[in-house]
Amino acid sequence: MSFLDEVPWNGDGLIAAVAQDAKSGRVLTVAWMNREALQQTAETQRAVYWSRSRQRLWRKGEESGHVQRVKSIRLDCDEDVVLLEVEQAGGIACHTGRHSCFFQKLDGGKWVVTDPVLKDPAEIYKSSKR
Amino acid sequence: MSFLDEVPWNGDGLIAAVAQDAKSGRVLTVAWMNREALQQTAETQRAVYWSRSRQRLWRKGEESGHVQRVKSIRLDCDEDVVLLEVEQAGGIACHTGRHSCFFQKLDGGKWVVTDPVLKDPAEIYKSSKR
Numbered sequence: 001m002s003f004l005d006e007v008p009w010n011g012d013g014l015i016a017a018v019a020q021d022a023k024s025g026r027v028l029t030v031a032w033m034n035r036e037a038l039q040q041t042a043e044t045q046r047a048v049y050w051s052r053s054r055q056r057l058w059r060k061g062e063e064s065g066h067v068q069r070v071k072s073i074r075l076d077c078d079e080d081v082v083l084l085e086v087e088q089a090g091g092i093a094c095h096t097g098r099h100s101c102f103f104q105k106l107d108g109g110k111w112v113v114t115d116p117v118l119k120d121p122a123e124i125y126k127s128s129k130r
Numbered sequence: 131m132s133f134l135d136e137v138p139w140n141g142d143g144l145i146a147a148v149a150q151d152a153k154s155g156r157v158l159t160v161a162w163m164n165r166e167a168l169q170q171t172a173e174t175q176r177a178v179y180w181s182r183s184r185q186r187l188w189r190k191g192e193e194s195g196h197v198q199r200v201k202s203i204r205l206d207c208d209e210d211v212v213l214l215e216v217e218q219a220g221g222i223a224c225h226t227g228r229h230s231c232f233f234q235k236l237d238g239g240k241w242v243v244t245d246p247v248l249k250d251p252a253e254i255y256k257s258s259k260r
Contacts (some may be wrong), residue, residue: 025155030211074232081160102213103205
């Protein structure tokens with residue numbers, strides 16, 4: 001039996017996937033995987049997700065170059081989530097050009113942006129060949 | 131406008147919530163919050179979730195004593211997830227008695243348990259007054 005068979009895929013055939021930076025320890029992204037995405041992630045050691053909006057496999061970094069090299073893959077006890085420990089290329093995981101997608105922090109009853117934009121998104125995506 | 135109004139609650143009125151240990155850096159749990167849970171979490175600085183199975187508020191640690199004291203609350207760019215930085219009472223977040231719920235790691239094509247049980251669950255829950 002494959003490790004893929006032990007994953008309790010949800011009604012849409014997906015599982016949530018949290019990516020954590022191996023260096024900074026920051027939680028970078030939360031996305032989704034289908035069976036093929038998890039299989040390819042394990043085989044290639046690069047994060048591959050399932051894009052629900054585009055309904056296709058999404059090789060993280062395919063446009064931006066900001067790939068996630070996978071150091072470990074974990075599964076939780078019952079919440080149906082996988083956790084990737086990754087080396088984040090460019091140190092940028094978020095499409096806004098920030099290190100982490102979790103760049104808003106609750107402070108005094110307001111969401112406050114705490115992380116700097118490391119690279120202009122226009123710059124990140126202009127060289128896309130896709 | 132409350133910070134609660136800026137959260138893109140899903141069709142069930144929920145948002146996913148990742149909890150990360152402030153000390154170990156480990157991702158501990160992934161659970162759900164409704165509006166009231168997030169409000170109470172922010173007000174009391176203790177993690178309060180929405181139990182989908184029990185359909186009621188779940189004050190993390192109410193039975194086990196393993197409460198999560200909240201140091202920060204973050205929101206991601208568009209994936210509809212909050213991230214809590216917590217101090218985990220007892221160092222045990224998982225109902226199996228382990229530090230983290232992510233105690234299974236993919237190794238050689240198999241999920242392998244990597245984390246020790248720190249306290250017998252029968253011991254954790256026997257003193258429950260609920």
